[in-house]
Amino acid sequence: MTGADRAGGRAKATEPLLLGVRHHGPGSARAVRAALDAARPDVVLVEGPPEADALLPLAADEGMRPPVALLAHAVDEPARSVFWPLAAFSPEWVAVRWALDHGAEVRFIDLPAAHTLAWDRREAASEGHEAASERHEAAAEEEAASDEAEQEPGTGRGSAGEGTAEHPAGTGAEATAATGSGPAGPAGPLPSQGEAEADGPHSPSPEAGHPDAAQPGTGRPAGDDVRVDPLAALAAAAGYDDPERWWEDVVEHRGAGQGDPLAPFTVLEEAMTALRETYADRDSERDLVREAHMRLKIRAAQRDSGGSVAVVCGAWHVPALRRKATVTADRALLKGLPKVKTDMTWVPWTHRRLSRAGGYGAGIDAPGWYAHLFEAPDRPVERWLTKVAGLLRAEDRTVSTAHVIEAVRLAETLAAMRGRPLPGLGETMDAARAVMCEGSDVPLALVHDRLVVGDELGEVPDAAPAVPLQRDLTRLQRRLRLKPEAHGRMVDLDLRKETDAERSRLLHRLRLLGVNWGEPAGSPGSTGTFRESWWLRWEPELSVRVAEAGAWGTTVVAAATAKAEADALGAATLADVTALAEHCLLAQLPGALPVVMQVLADKAALDADVGHLAQALPALVRSLRYGDVRGTATEALAEVAAGLAERIFVGLPPACAALDADGAAQMRHHLDAVHPATGLLGDTLPDRRDDLRARWHGVLRNLSGRDSVPGLLRGRAARLLLDDGSLEQEQAARLMGLALSPGTPPADAAAWIEGFVGGGGGMLLVHDERLLGLVDAWLTAVPAEAFTDVLPLLRRTFSAYEPGVRRTLGELVRRGPGQTGGATAGVAGIPGFAAELDRERADAVLPVVRLLLGLDGPRTGPAAGPSGSAAGAPGSTAGVSGLTAGARGRAADGELAGAA
């Protein structure tokens, strides 16, 4: 395989240069580049979908920055798609760029995506598209893994005859031997690569088998038939128990090129040949078809160009491509393949999605590390640990140069002890942990996240064809008759209508994706749950946003789901997640809910600030109500909300102790927010209603009776209990008496009063003589010197009342206590109301209420139910009476005000 040989091969121009690689293997990539530089072929053929040939020149575009992915999707069904991710260190990418830079022709030779997608449909019928696409990725990755043949492209081998089968047993043995010496030895012996795996997107089964082996980690989908992992076989022969590590040792970690750039490919091919013979029966139908197609394309390329041809493909395929097969036989294999109309484009990709930790469940473990191996000109370990030190320093950990030195020493010694030629990722991470992170995994997790995986985000030039997401959006816009218009307009949506509901969902989903086509407009005079107003305006840059969002998925709903999940995982605070959960419900993304809910539950569990929890609960409960109107399934949400309520119940009493005035005022808002939310939640979870209610009341009672709790909160708790009818009037009077007795500092007592009767509570005093009497008695007993202290507080309390209420109160006070007599005496339950319902008056209001709530039937609707109960009276009749009386219960207030 040295010059002479190569020259010979070239002269004949009959034998293609076959470069078996491991997909996404940096060692393979470097080897491919060296081999191409040495062989200088006229045509470069790359394993990939031929439909993308037209898009190839874009790879050299200035605006193109890997990682990117080729995306193929069915034209009429954008959700069905396949990605071929390419990173800067992918051998395929290197080959494409080499060809473009050197003026060589470049083509893709794999089975067209049209067949792949159709095939998937057939195979994955039961799994669903997503599974199918996952599988692709898995496959793609595998490939990556597979081969990297490292150094040289085995061109030399070209000679045909030999190629194939040669020595089956012999090879195996050779391979083994080679590996044994592998670490030390030069490239040559590396057998490697076992895996060659397959390729990309398509090969479901075979690859599926491999991937693991090859790749770092691929999570492979269940293939139809399990192929033995060839890499594992080779690794086991070399005495390694972990095929990935073996691969790294013999392939990825070898430096760039000493020796013949083609040699490693030769060795790799031999190893693959032996493997494929051993496992001949495992070749999947799909592999055979793909290889037949590749052979045909190679032949065509040779015929067309007449020049020399280099092929970059998964190492697993090399022996098959070398094999002589008749054109007729190959054609026969390709006959009658199913087909769908497909479209291709480039989409930006990220390192995170390349990694197996990402959303697709398949990939390489450490894209950042691989990129580093590919980019580092020399001394990869030293450079890597220096990078790690830099990151840790940026995070304010003291890491000195001495640390780096020691870490490098430790990593190298560890590698020696583990019998590896060079420290791998495992050794460097162990060393970084012991030397730089003081044995802690916490900073190490940061290193893993930022460096080993990395945040690299690819870019695609504007010239790339529209992403399927745009098409899907266009389709939806047409169907929902929502035209993108540059001038803004206001749209009112009635969510009870199917089309409007869909429009609303579309707009909400787009907002999630950062495409702010519609802005929700505060709908004047309506807080109803079934009406939404949007301000629509299509700015030109929104198209760019759509293109960017294309990385998240191929349809609006899939992209929004993926984005919501990612947002949830990245959310910093509980409130963010709650808002997101609400958003998901509005946008009806049930797919994202499990993740969002999980994150929400986790955040809630770890949030030590009851205030945050209390803020989150109302939004959640509100979401539950929306869910009712929109028909979204909300069980999971209800479950989380109940858990949240539980935590609030536990955490609230300690959090209320020892607060200053401002803290108390804030906490009082939390109390006010949680109270109706608890009621609403009880309505949503009927079987837990009593439990929730009882526990909440227990908390309130606890608060109202605790001396360490500020007066404001004690008063508020008593008032809330009284409203719910679970505190007897006598008890309330007793509490008030206690709070207002001379032993209590006047300021504290005034705060109690504010908590108890403040905030629109004037009605209570108007109707409850006895309480008024108590307040009155306390007020008149305040000593003159203390009066000025409490005056501001009292003023704050009473000035918040409606003027009418104030006047009435004033009149009552002027009249003196006891004048109105027994209006309230003997009333069971709710203070301030007659013992018997005045049915005639109550019924009179029903038609209006129905009208307001948009209900046609006689039954009280779901929206009415909650508000009624929120008002604290059991049953809807009581709710109505509450409405009649006005002023009770904030929820009822809200509805009324809104309706008015």
Added chain:
Amino acid sequence: MSVSVGTTSAAPRRKRSASANTEHSTPANGVRTDTVTTSAKGEGQALRPHAEDAFADELAALAAHDDRPRPARWKLSPWAVATYLLGGTLPDGTVITPKYVGPRRVIEVAVTTLATDRALLLLGVPGTAKTWVSEHLAAAVSGDSTLLVQGTAGTPEEAIRYGWNYAQLLAHGPSRDALVPSPVMRAMAQGMTARVEELTRIPADVQDTLITILSEKTLPIPELGEEVQAVRGFNLIATANDRDRGVNDLSSALRRRFNTVVLPLPESPDAEVDIVTRRVEQIGRSLDLPAVPDGIDEIRRVVTVFRELRDGVTTDGRTKLKSPSGTLSTAEAISVVTNGLALAAHFGDGVLRAGDVAAGIVGAVVRDPAADRVVWQEYLETVVRERDGWKDFYRACREVSA
């Protein structure tokens, strides 16, 4: 042992002659060492023999088969040391019992650290076998695990540097003979592994005497105008409790000289239940507690509670929890169960029940009355209450915490 005694007396002599210090009695030195060793070893009758004696056969077998390169003065190659700790089978069928059950990585990093001439700091909560690992490492590397400094709040500088034999000092003036070397000093002179237990309990100023020893590998003796230089093979293993952080935190200068390895808590609940059960049995026997039948369920429950609160997530991985401020180590679980057993045996019907362990658990969890109580209540209400078959435990805990 005799070998190490020999080395002990020989090395200082070499050192002394190097520093051109002439008269001194080898015997005195030899005797001193000998005494120390003998009393430490108590050949044949020790309640607990040292690792290098208890596992002498395994060490010998490993040494016989060990053809890999050994660092200077190491009794075994790093690979063999790792095998000694992790267990394995030699080509001739000799079975090496595992001394440490846990991630392989931990031991590999620890051994490699020693081989690279860096000091090793073993961190971990109580009960994670730090001392055990350090003893066996020293035994395998140097064949001697007795060069030990026990760190306490009162550990003086002499324990790390050297002291004086005052009778000698007064009678003959300062000389090498009047010097009482510390274990660290002897390890330096002989190229052995020294051990420092509970490094973070040692006052900060005393800790810092290690800095020169670890970076310059020398120990000056200004009184004599000499120094002891470490020879190849010298190294130091320190253990520290990482929950003691902040008590006598290592200065960053000292910290930088250590590679840190954190020994993790048992990985699986089963492993932990196993450890707890075994220890509880041993302790129970020594306290003459009557055997209690069917305690395993209660033990499992205690371990579950401890693990869940410690890890901040329920066993099924579904729910996250806040973690209390206590360590909730395996050692504490053992003491809770033992305590419960004593309660059941002396005041109950002899069967370990939820009520017997509840008070102990609450005591272990609620260390900080404000924050931990909330954590505990939350755990009770959100996790324990809902769990099947835990009603009795829930009630018992409610009773105790109320």
